[in-house]
Each structure stands twice: as C-alpha cells, then as structure tokens.
Amino acid sequence: MAIHNRSPQPRGLIHSDHGTQFTSWAFTRRARESGLVPSMGSIGDCFDNAVIESFWGRMQVELLNRQRWRTRIELANAIFDYLEIFHNRQRRHSALGMHTPVEYQMLYPTRQPA
Numbered sequence: 001m002a003i004h005n006r007s008p009q010p011r012g013l014i015h016s017d018h019g020t021q022f023t024s025w026a027f028t029r030r031a032r033e034s035g036l037v038p039s040m041g042s043i044g045d046c047f048d049n050a051v052i053e054s055f056w057g058r059m060q061v062e063l064l065n066r067q068r069w070r071t072r073i074e075l076a077n078a079i080f081d082y083l084e085i086f087h088n089r090q091r092r093h094s095a096l097g098m099h100t101p102v103e104y105q106m107l108y109p110t111r112q113p114a
Helices: 025-033 050-064 072-089 101-107
Strands: 012-014 036-039
Touching: 050 072, 072 101
Parallel strands: 012 036
Antiparallel strands: none
16 A cells, blocks of 8 residues: 655655656646656656666566465565565676675765765
C-alpha cells in the first residue's frame, strides 16, 4: 500500500511513470510552483528509467529466473539476500569502475553537509 504525503516538504521529489499526463509541461510547472521537483526526464526521453530497468533486468536473470519460492516470505528473504549480500557486496558494477557499491563508497565517501 502506498502512503501519500499530502503536505510535501519544500523541494521534495516526486516521481511517476503513470502515463503521459506526468510528462506534460502543465504538470511540471504546477509541481515546481508547489515546491516539488519532478524526477522524470524530458518529454519523450527514452533514457528516463534506464538505470532501474537495467537493475530489474539483472535481478530477473541473476535471481528470479533461477528458482521458485513457496511463500512470499521466502521470496522476500531471497530478494533481501540478493541486494544486501550479492548486489551490494559481491557484484562488480561497470558504472562504478568494476567495484562493488560497498567498495565504491569506501573509496569515495560522500561529503556530509556542513
């Protein structure tokens, strides 16, 4: 179940892939007037969801297509293990210079705001 915040914080981020009305100039203008930052790319941008689509494709091949689970709990645990153990700590990512996300964060720690 989605929880919707009816009182968004200024500069809050909104994201949607629910159709063309969310790519309209009127929607974008209204979102910005409300202090929100739309996360979609430009109208007709074919690369808008490229990163997440690539991730889901890899998880489909590396985990989901390899076996069946008897319960949702088993599947949830398998997804958790995939993310926390394999994807973040063992799988090397070309976009990170062939480092794991954990290695990359150790090499290039993010700066904390002053």
